Amino acid sequence: MRLEKCWFCSSTVYPGHGIQFVRNDAKIFRFCRSKCHKNFKMKRNPRKVKWTKAYRRVHGKDMTQDSTFEFERKRNRPERYDRNLTEEVLKAIPKIAKIQVSRAESHHAIRMKGKKKKVQKEAAKEYEQSIHLLKAPSALLAPEKIKVAVSQQAEENRVMEE
Amino acid sequence: MGGKCPHRKVKKRRLSHKTDRRSKFLIKGDDMVYDELNKPQEDRKPLPLDEDLPGMGQHYCLHCDRFFASVAVRDEHFKTKKHRRRVKQMMGDAPHTQLDADLAGGMGMPDNGPKLMSM
Known part of the structure; x- marks a missing residue:
């Protein structure tokens, strides 16, 4: 096959x-x-x-360069049937597949090394740039203190009531 | 299977589009053109006379795989955007092949065994 x-x-x-x-x-x-x-x-x-x-x-x-890629090839030369060899090959196939998967995983891990930092940096930038979508620009400023003049009469009325 | 298409009238049925499609099969693929371009100059044969082709098949554009009626028309074609885009494409990397697909799929180079005849 x-x-x-x-x-x-x-x-x-x-x-x-x-x-x-x-x-x-x-x-x-x-x-x-x-x-x-x-x-x-x-x-x-x-x-x-x-x-x-x-x-x-x-x-x-x-992953491109790896010794596990050397096993699966197009063989244009027929191999003489050998029962022992066949058995060994069948035993080796799952082992090789396992090694290949682990190497591919480590390659992926190395490739994604700086990813977390990059994501956080980008998120911080986006927060800075588009915070106005969530809050009105005036709300971000510190609230001003408002002075209200209290009239003399109102003060006196309160005293009288007591 | 089959049957008559309700929207297809007799007038349309008279016209067969098979001849239009025939020329599509004769167009060379990108990899064929690329190989042709990368051949050494000496290997290129002079164009044979063919009365079915425009201009007796004497005015040919290698990049676009097209025949022209005369030198003037061909030179006009060399100036077109389509041609220049094609030239740029052919200057680049070699087209994708089955070997590239095999290598990308995790296979090694094909094993042809030891050489039997020493040249």
Whole structure:
């Protein structure tokens, strides 16, 4: 069973899935789903479409250089069947997958290192700039003290009542 | 399956649009044009005479994959925005290929085994 990669988004295409286009110069284009096929027909460049693996690779979003990528390859030379080798490979696959996931996680963590600080800085800036949306500008100023003159008569009346 | 489209009248049905679409299949893809441009100058063959093409197929724009009726028309085309945009695009990175897709998908370079014949 050969698992191919989608031409557009680089996801794995399992047998019986997706669609394949053979151009008149015998070049093969495989697509995992109609979304990728449509994008190809629109002549979009996968390097410029943000959700593709090609974009993420070019822009340093994903881990690119790693020894775990050396295992999955297109082998154009047939391998002689060896039962022991097959068993070992089957044992190794989940281990390698685990290592790859952990490395990808650490890569993501390193990439997101300055993120929290940046978010807080941006939030502080936004608060400063758009606080007027919540409070009227005059309310932000310190309230002025108002002096009221109290008349002499009113004062006297109160005394009389007592 | 099928049936008559209620909005399609007899007049419209007379016109087949298949011939319009045919030329679409003959247009070269970006990667084909790119490969053609990056070939050494010596490998380029002189254009064969073809009476079906405009100007007997003698005035060709490599970048846009188009034939023109005369040199004057072609030179006029070289000045257009469409052509210049195309030239800029072709000057840039190589178009996306299946190999790029494989590498981005976490695969290594293809393994062709050791070379058997020493050249």
